[in-house]
Amino acid sequence: MIERERTKEYLEKVMQTKDVDEIEAGLYYSEKGTTRFANSIIHQNMVVEEPYLWIRAIKEKRVAGVSTKDFRKEGIEKAINKVKESLKGIAPDKEFKGLPKPPVGMRIKKSQEPPFISPEERARAVEKVVRVCKRYNLKAFGVIHNTRTSLGVANSKGIFNYGMSGVTFASVTAMDDSASGYAVEIKKDFSEIDFQELAETAAEKALRSKNPQEIEPGRYTVLLEEPAVGEMLSFLNWLEFGAKRFREKSSLLAKKIGKRITGQNITLYDDYAHRAMPGFAFDFEGYPKKSVVLIKNGIAKGVVFDSFYASLLGKKNTGHALPQPSPWGPFPLNLIMEKGKDKKEELIREIEKGILVTRFWYVRVVDPDQTLITGMTRDGTFMIEKGKIAYPIKNLRFLINIYETLSRVRKISxxxxxYGEDVSFVLAPALLIDDFNFASKTEY
Incomplete structure (x- = not known):
């Protein structure tokens, strides 16, 4: 980790830059410890440190940016000279209104340094997974990432903020020659993950997946488990909830503000402060994040903004800037779907005939303007009959409009x-959905 005072020291060097109207600097540090295992054997164990410093300079409405991993005095000076030189060849951006000022009374709660997780601790976690899989004559595959990050941002208008964050990602695929099962857990604290339970879930799905039956594609009632819902919502997030596509009117949400866009039981919002969420209390411009309601009881409410799009559209900055320049515009990094009242077991009991989907695989956008996506089921797809999991089925390819799908949600777990990794996360429930469209079948 790069501590607060050292981060501030680096950024203050950049703030002393002459011959520019405004300047911004950010220092992001990521330390990712990774243990990968396959065939029940650890085959990769490493720690990757990725620090980088970015600089954005403005002169006469010309905006230029550079980044560097060289934090020596000469390296920072070289980056400053490069960004100043770049300004000379850039046309003025008439829409740029300036870097953000710190809001009145800005206070960012001090964050705690996340614990370092040693390779030995990750190896002991893998050992628990392997023992469970071995008991069922299955091989264990998967990965454990433990990531610690720090972020500091400063600008010449008086902003300086610093924070730390940590997250552990653990996935297990239990397999033999004929079947596979998957389980995943993501927590801010490594100690909160029960690796034995994680392996038991993956193993149970693998054992249940043997000898899958082929069914015809079509529209089915489905229970999408949390990883599948998280994947679907991450695509919706990318396509719909930023101010860039809102301004371009290329998002469906832009045309539906104040109108119904999903079922009444759907509420989506972005909230960095939720206790389950990793991340920082400010964005990559150093501006404090705000909780933003995106869809409330099925009604489209709004999108997230950074300083650029807030000034363009006459809105308040919600603190959702990505590192600049960004082709995506502002983006929600802590998306949450409001939970329901029923446990997953109760949702299964409601299904007369339908399909349980553990997760999606190889999802792609077909038509961004219609939130149309396609992908496949994987690692645990089952037929449900009369409220019980009846038998495994071969994987299916789906083709869905996300908003239409969210308009047919019967119940929420x-x-x-x-769901997610690095800096972008979704807190997702399981969904009981009617008329989910499976477009084709597979041979496995």
């Missing part, structure tokens, strides 16, 4: 899980 009380359980929720984190």
């Amino acid at each position: 009380v359980e929720r899980k984190l």
